[in-house]
Amino acid sequence: MPVERVSKQFKDISLTFQVNPITFDIIDIRNETSIARSIRNLVLTLRGERFFNQNLGSNLSKSLFENLSSITELELRDEITNTINNYEPRVKLINVDINSSEIDANELNVTIRYYIIGIDALPQQLTFALQSVR
Numbered sequence: 001m002p003v004e005r006v007s008k009q010f011k012d013i014s015l016t017f018q019v020n021p022i023t024f025d026i027i028d029i030r031n032e033t034s035i036a037r038s039i040r041n042l043v044l045t046l047r048g049e050r051f052f053n054q055n056l057g058s059n060l061s062k063s064l065f066e067n068l069s070s071i072t073e074l075e076l077r078d079e080i081t082n083t084i085n086n087y088e089p090r091v092k093l094i095n096v097d098i099n100s101s102e103i104d105a106n107e108l109n110v111t112i113r114y115y116i117i118g119i120d121a122l123p124q125q126l127t128f129a130l131q132s133v134r
Contacts, residue, residue: 008118010034010090035090035116036126042087043080043110058083064132068108073098076130080110090117091124107131 012034014027029037045057058079066072077096084093094113108130115123 008090010116010119012037031119032116032121032124035088036124039084039088039091039112039114039126040128042083043112056087060130061132064108064130068100073100073108076108076110080112084112084114091115092117094123 010031012029014029015037016027018027019025020027042056043058043060046061047057047059048054050056060076060079063072063075063079076098080096080098081093084091084096091114094115096113097111099109099111100107110128110130112126113123114126115121
């Protein structure tokens, strides 16, 4: 008898709140897109920003105002890794890369690589920029 693999489906609503013209429901996002948005929101949410879950999020903004060094990059990498490992159980983190932008010295490029647990998908990659805004 063959072993049956349990596959999951992840679904979320789009934060643009666009409406499907046929069903008039809010457009949903699924699987890879849903999890990528979740990871990005977790990383960019400030710890203490969510009223009923004060520990959710990261403290990236505190390190963004420091002088950029290898120690600062290591602190940011650890913060992102801990946030994803603690609050996103649907992924297995591969690595987090942080590089300073060649164009803008006040910007850090973050690349997060991960596997999605429960669905047949290739390793995923999420890239975004962190900027210190005053």
